């Protein structure tokens with residue numbers, strides 16, 4: 001037995017993965033890039049504070065480049081170009097911009113489901129780089145303070161010019177499928193009750209993605225995995241993950257929840273999943289997550305809404 005061909009194809013239309021933004025080239029940094037972009041009326045500046053991204057109605061709030069007046073200590077990052085418009089994000093204190101016409105501040109989780117595609121992708125990029133800038137204030141090599149470089153995409157320490165680059169944590173997420181074409185779903189101890197999803201976990205140091213799939217699935221469920229096929233990826237900056245989606249062939253079916261991270265595990269046929277959702281006894285991740293895309297891909301058509309009980 002091996003994975004069916006339909007589980008080896010790429011997932012299409014994954015949110016935040018549509019490459020709408022032409023990102024800045026970082027190999028040959030232009031030290032004047034941010035200054036030049038801010039001088040242009042067509043450049044749009046997004047504001048991010050610790051309360052989220054500045055919003056107006058159901059969309060992001062942008063200032064035209066020349067209207068953005070930098071406050072001391074604000075950091076800027078050039079996000080790139082989309083549809084001939086340049087985008088810059090400023091990391092700000094919400095208080096300093098309270099008079100700018102901002103209605104509210106979107107958290108990433110709120111914004112995910114509301115924003116138009118390009119704005120959602122801009123926010124994911126902006127949030128990811130902001131999270132890194134906020135978290136790495138001191139050089140991990142010598143402990144000295146850091147300053148921005150490379151249009152915001154790098155930092156270097158003030159004492160020894162050590163160069164620092166944004167970090168991303170890879171995590172695998174896998175639809176595990178048995179010989180009867182059933183899907184393995186687990187209930188995470190952190191989820192609200194009734195929520196079942198495909199299993200996921202971080203890649204360990206020095207580990208391949210494939211090894212991580214084998215290890216995580218066995219650790220969380222006791223299931224042994226054979227063949228593994230890559231399906232697609234999705235940035236998930238909460239705070240800095242990259243989700244790497246896989247299909248995996250189960251070579252054993254006995255379920256042993258780890259009791260810590262996973263409370264309950266079940267194999268679902270398509271009919272069983274449909275009945276459970278319609279009866280409201282379980283729910284699955286919805287919306288933009290790659291978890292939903294993996295479950296939807298296995299199911300083969302849109303999933304029934306869960307009935308609330």
Ligand SMILES: [Zn+2]
Nearest residue numbers: 139142157162
């Ligand atoms: Zn240093």
